[in-house]
Structure formats: C-alpha cells, structure tokens
Amino acid sequence: xxxxxxxxxxxxxFLTRGGRWLRRERVxxxxxxxxxxxxxxxxxxxxxxxxxYLSLTDATTGxxxxxxxxxxxxxxxxxxxxxxxxxxxxxxxxxxxxGAVILLSNVLARAxxxxxxxxxxxxxxxxxxWVAPVSLSTIGWLWILHARFSVLDWVxxxxxxxxxxxxxxxxxxxxxxxxxxxxxxxWRMLPFATVVLLAGLTSLPRDLLDQAEVDGARFxxxxxxxxxxxxxPIMSVAVLFGTIFTFTDMAVVYxxxxxxxxxxxxxxxxxxxxxxxVGGNLSVGAAISLFLFPVLLVAAVLILRAARRAEVx
Amino acid sequence: xRKRGNWQRALRVGGRALILxxxxxxxxxxxxxxxxxxxxRNSDLYNPVNNPFWxxxxxxxxxxxYVFTKTLYANWIVNxxxxxxxxxxxxxxxxxxxxxxxxxxxxxxxxxxxxxxxLVYLVPPTLLFIPLARVVSELRLHNTLWSLILIYxxxxxxxxxxxxMGFFKSIPPELEEQALVDGYSRLGAFWRVTLPLAVPxxxxxxxFSFTISAQEFVYALSFVTNVARKTVxxxxxxxxxxxxxxxxxPLMASAFLASVPVAILYYFVIDKFVRGFTTAGAIx
Numbered sequence: 001x002x003x004x005x006x007x008x009x010x011x012x013x014f015l016t017r018g019g020r021w022l023r024r025e026r027v028x029x030x031x032x033x034x035x036x037x038x039x040x041x042x043x044x045x046x047x048x049x050x051x052x053y054l055s056l057t058d059a060t061t062g063x064x065x066x067x068x069x070x071x072x073x074x075x076x077x078x079x080x081x082x083x084x085x086x087x088x089x090x091x092x093x094x095x096x097x098x099g100a101v102i103l104l105s106n107v108l109a110r111a112x113x114x115x116x117x118x119x120x121x122x123x124x125x126x127x128x129x130w131v132a133p134v135s136l137s138t139i140g141w142l143w144i145l146h147a148r149f150s151v152l153d154w155v156x157x158x159x160x161x162x163x164x165x166x167x168x169x170x171x172x173x174x175x176x177x178x179x180x181x182x183x184x185x186x187w188r189m190l191p192f193a194t195v196v197l198l199a200g201l202t203s204l205p206r207d208l209l210d211q212a213e214v215d216g217a218r219f220x221x222x223x224x225x226x227x228x229x230x231x232x233p234i235m236s237v238a239v240l241f242g243t244i245f246t247f248t249d250m251a252v253v254y255x256x257x258x259x260x261x262x263x264x265x266x267x268x269x270x271x272x273x274x275x276x277x278v279g280g281n282l283s284v285g286a287a288i289s290l291f292l293f294p295v296l297l298v299a300a301v302l303i304l305r306a307a308r309r310a311e312v313x
Numbered sequence: 314x315r316k317r318g319n320w321q322r323a324l325r326v327g328g329r330a331l332i333l334x335x336x337x338x339x340x341x342x343x344x345x346x347x348x349x350x351x352x353x354r355n356s357d358l359y360n361p362v363n364n365p366f367w368x369x370x371x372x373x374x375x376x377x378x379y380v381f382t383k384t385l386y387a388n389w390i391v392n393x394x395x396x397x398x399x400x401x402x403x404x405x406x407x408x409x410x411x412x413x414x415x416x417x418x419x420x421x422x423x424x425x426x427x428x429x430x431x432l433v434y435l436v437p438p439t440l441l442f443i444p445l446a447r448v449v450s451e452l453r454l455h456n457t458l459w460s461l462i463l464i465y466x467x468x469x470x471x472x473x474x475x476x477x478m479g480f481f482k483s484i485p486p487e488l489e490e491q492a493l494v495d496g497y498s499r500l501g502a503f504w505r506v507t508l509p510l511a512v513p514x515x516x517x518x519x520x521f522s523f524t525i526s527a528q529e530f531v532y533a534l535s536f537v538t539n540v541a542r543k544t545v546x547x548x549x550x551x552x553x554x555x556x557x558x559x560x561x562x563p564l565m566a567s568a569f570l571a572s573v574p575v576a577i578l579y580y581f582v583i584d585k586f587v588r589g590f591t592t593a594g595a596i597x
Binding site: 025028029030032033035036037039040043044047048050051054064104107108111112114122123124125126127128129131132133134135136137138139140141142143144146148149151154165187190191195196198199244247248249250251254255268269272273276277282285286289290292293296299300303304 | 414463575
C-alpha cells in the first residue's frame with residue numbers, strides 16, 4: 001500500500017506542477033485556440049493548397065494523383081466557350097442582383113424603421129427567404145416558374161398581358177432563364193441586406209437628423225446629404241457579404257436551371273461542380289473554381305476596411 | 314395647416330403600408346405557394362383553367378401521406394437533425410475556448426487571429442469541394458454522414474469563434490478577476506461567472522450552426538450519394554424527382570415542412586447575427 005503511494009507521489013507532483021504551468025496565461029491561452037486553429041488549417045488551409053496543386057495536374061477521379069502539367073488547365077479553360085459564358089454570367093448575376101438588392105433594401109429598411117403593430121410578423125415574413133434552406137425554397141420557385149402551370153402566367157392571363165393558355169417558358173429561354181435566376185438571387189439576398197441596413201438606420205445619431213429638420217432640410221436633402229453618407233460603411237458591409245455569397249453560390253442555378261438552357265445560365269461554381277465532381281475531371285474543376293479566388297480576396301479586404309469605418313462612425 | 318399635416322401623415326402611413334405589403338408578398342409568396350400546393354388534389358393542380366390561388370376541389374392530405382410513406386423524407390429529416398446536433402457540439406467545443414482566449418488573453422495577436430478566422434468563414438464551399446472530396450474519399454468517409462460532420466465545422470467554427478469573441482469582449486474581465494480573488498480557479502471563474510453571461514451568444518451559435526448544417530447544399534450534394542443517407546436539403550431536390558416527373562404536391566409539402574421550422578428558429582436570434590456581422594472588424 002505504502003510503496004504504491006510512494007510510487008504515485010512523483011506523478012502527483014508532476015501533475016500539480018504541470019497544472020501550475022498550465023495555469024499560466026502565456027501557456028494556456030494559445031492552447032485554448034489551438035484546436036480551432038488546427039481544424040481550420042487542416043480542413044481549409046491545406047485543402048486550398050491542394051486545390052492549387054490539383055489545378056496544375058491532370059488528375060481525374062480515375063487517376064486521382066495525376067501528373068504535373070503546369071498551367072495547361074488554365075489555358076484550356078480560358079479558351080472554352082462555356083467557361084467564358086460562365087465567367088461572364090457570374091459577374092452579370094452578382095452585379096445585377098446586388099444592384100437590385102441595394103436599391104430595394106434601402107426602400108424596405110426605411111419603411112421598417114419606425115415602430116408599428118405587427119412588426120414582428122412582418123419581419124418574420126421578410127426574413128423567410130434568407131433563413132429557409134435555399135435548395136428547398138428554390139424548388140418552390142421552380143414550381144412558380146413551371147413551363148405549363150406557372151402561376152405567374154395565370155396572373156398574366158387574367159390581366160390580359162398574355163393570351164389565355166399561352167406560356168412564358170420562364171426557364172426555357174436563355175434571357176428569361178437568366179432573369180429568373182437573378183430574381184431568385186435578389187429574393188434570397190434582400191432580407192439580409194435589409195436587416196443590416198435597418199440596424200444601421202436605427203443607430204444613426206438622432207439629434208443630427210432633428211437638427212437638420214429644424215434647419216429646414218427636406219426629405220431628399222436629408223437622404224442624400226446626411227443619411228446615406230452615414231449609412232455608407234454599414235451598407236458596404238451588407239453589399240460585400242451579399243456579393244460574396246451570390247458570387248460563390250450554385251444552389252439556385254443548380255436547382256433552377258442546371259446551368260441550362262444550353263449552358264446559358266452556367267456560373268463558375270456550378271461549372272466547377274459539373275466538371276469536377278459530376279464529370280470527375282478534378283484538375284479542371286479545381287482550375288475553374290480558383291478563378292473565384294482573386295475576386296473574393298479583394299472583397300474580403302474591402303469588407304474589413306468598410307467594417308472598420310462603420311465602427312468609427 | 315393642421316389639415317394638411319394630417320393628410321401628409323395619412324399619405325406617409327399608407328405609402329409605408331403599401332411598400333411593406335408589396336415586399337412581404339414578394340418574400341413570402343413561394344412559401345404560401347408551397348402550402349397551398351401541398352394540400353391540393355392533383356386533378357385541381359394540373360388544370361390550367363382552375364384558379365391556382367384557391368381550392369377548386371376540396372383539400373387533401375394525400376401528398377403529405379405520400380411524403381411520409383412512399384419516400385425517405387422522415388429518414389432525411391433524422392439525418393439532418395443528427396448531423397446538426399453533432400456539428401453544434403463540435404462547434405461549441407472548438408469555438409468556445411478559442412473565442413474566450415482570443416478576446417481575453419491574446420491582445421493584438423488575438424485580434425489578428427480573430428480577423429484571420431473571420432476571413433476563413435468567407436472561403437466558399439465552391440473553392441473547397443474538389444480538394445475536400447479527395448480528403449473524404451481518402452478517409453473512406455464517402456457516402457457517410459461523417460463526411461458532413463467532418464466538413465461543416467469549417468463553416469461554423471470560424472463564424473462562431475468570431476461571434477463568441479464579440480460576446481466575451483462585452484463581459485467585463487473585472488467580474489472574473491473578482492471571482493479569482495474569491496478563491497475560484499481560472500476554470501471555475503470561467504464556468505461560474507463568464508459562461509452564464511455569454512448564454513445569449515451561445516444560443517446564437519447553436520442555432521446558427523444547426524441551421525447552417527440543415528441548409529447546406531453543395532457539400533451534401535457532392536459527398537453523399539446513397540439515398541438513405543442524404544440530408545433533407547439534398548434528398549428532396551435529388552430524389553423526389555423521378556426523371557422528368559415532378560410530383561409537385563409532395564415536393565411542395567416537403568419543402569414547406571423543412572423550411573418554416575428553421576425560419577422560426579432563426580427568427581429568435583436574428584438581431585444577434587446582425588450585431589455579429591455589423592461589428593465585423595470592431596476589434597482593432
């Protein structure tokens with residue numbers, strides 16, 4: 001009995017000393033961060049580097065290691081007509097959707113900026129598109145835009161905008177399909193931008209606005225000379241987030257059109273998915289998705305700068 | 314003079330109401346549409362003469378019944394919940410200590426690391442699904458829920474760390490120091506004093522992580538092809554459509570059932586996210 005406690009004692013003292021050592025901030029503070037940090041390095045950092053490497057090989061699912069071929073994937077991809085359409089579409093989608101979102105969210109946030117009865121319910125209805133699983137809500141749109149039973153067509157018939165029984169084929173014609181995808185993106189991103197802007201609006205310095213009113217400033221003057229400039233930093237945070245999410249999203253395109261008709265609504269991320277995962281061409285898929293990266297980097301830097309300014313005001 | 318004031322007021326209130334009604338219709342219409350379609354008989358649904366906004370024939374439960382007896386919907390819901398719960402646990406386990414340490418002890422280093430973490434949140438699935446597909450197949454996790462459990466924290470951990478960092482910052486360190494003076498250990502002080510004050514932030518993180526894993530589409534589509542192991546956000550679009558045949562009744566019923574509960578959950582924490590987003594970079 002006695003001998004075993006004696007044998008244990010050094011361990012106990014080691015542990016308590018270890019405990020004391022662990023209790024020192026310089027030691028335990030980094031230790032607390034380490035698991036999260038390692039996780040991110042292992043599952044985001046290294047895979048990203050691996051994507052860089054893959055894009056320089058001819059790896060496929062059948063031959064996952066491939067061999068080094070330099071920049072050939074990139075030069076082939078750039079010459080591909082479908083890729084160029086996808087690149088153009090990615091920018092068209094993002095810019096037009098975000099343009100509409102800025103405009104509409106400003107109107108909407110302003111309408112929401114005062115208290116009224118039932119505001120909670122209104123907010124709930126407005127938030128739905130953002131918080132519902134996108135793949136499922138997009139199926140809802142798929143049904144709304146149906147080739148034969150589109151409810152929009154039915155309304156158009158009743159209003160006499162379209163001869164009864166004639167269909168628009170929302171997702172069947174390139175321009176309309178494009179319009180539909182942009183509309184669903186706007187629908188999805190609007191709530192987020194609105195909520196952020198609303199938070200900004202309510203934090204505007206009240207006395208400044210009151211003073212302007214006393215000085216006789218009218219609506220437009222107040223809007224353009226005081227409110228918008230003050231809101232600009234926070235608005236840019238909302239816009240940049242929206243841009244990143246629209247720029248990299250493929251769920252809407254995948255569910256709504258699969259990139260069709262004839263690849264006219266293909267975006268970079270959906271194309272990378274179809275080539276890389278569905279088609280098994282890992283290296284080409286990686287090369288395509290890497291085209292997103294420079295734009296994301298710029299957006300991230302801009303977000304940080306905008307956010308810092310938002311904090312100052 | 315007073316009369317004109319009243320007129321202007323009425324006009325402003327009316328205009329506001331009009332704007333709100335228009336926007337609410339736009340945002341919630343697809344969900345209303347799902348709900349109506351879910352209870353409509355097929356003979357009513359596929360008759361272009363009928364008014365689509367109303368029940369021209371009596372409503373039916375056949376679509377709901379179909380969803381739960383003829384498809385794996387219930388299975389997908391269970392999978393989604395399972396993945397969600399485990400992802401929430403992993404996220405808290407990693408993000409709580411990290412957020413605490415970054416906000417309390419690491420000073421300017423903590424801030425830099427925190428910003429780094431936040432930027433990781435912005436790395437999109439699109440950029441990672443091909444390399445991660447390799448990782449998943451090397452680890453032999455392809456076609457298992459474990460692949461999703463492994464991958465989803467790459468989205469949730471960075472944002473949760475960032476969010477919690479903000480919450481811990483807002484709790485004065487003096488409270489903890491007082492507890493230390495009172496004889497608590499570091500851990501005890503954290504557990505008894507700081508953690509209870511951070512509960513709103515923790516709830517936000519739980520709901521955020523859960524809904525992210527319930528909504529995620531790209532990874533789930535790439536890594537799980539076995540029908541019985543899918544989550545609801547992929548199962549419905551991928552497997553409730555047979556070839557070109559869309560059964561709109563069951564499809565809309567299942568989309569509605571999976572969308573609205575998530576929305577209700579989210580509704581309670583929305584202001585916390587906004588705070589998390591708008592103070593991005595609040596720490597210099």
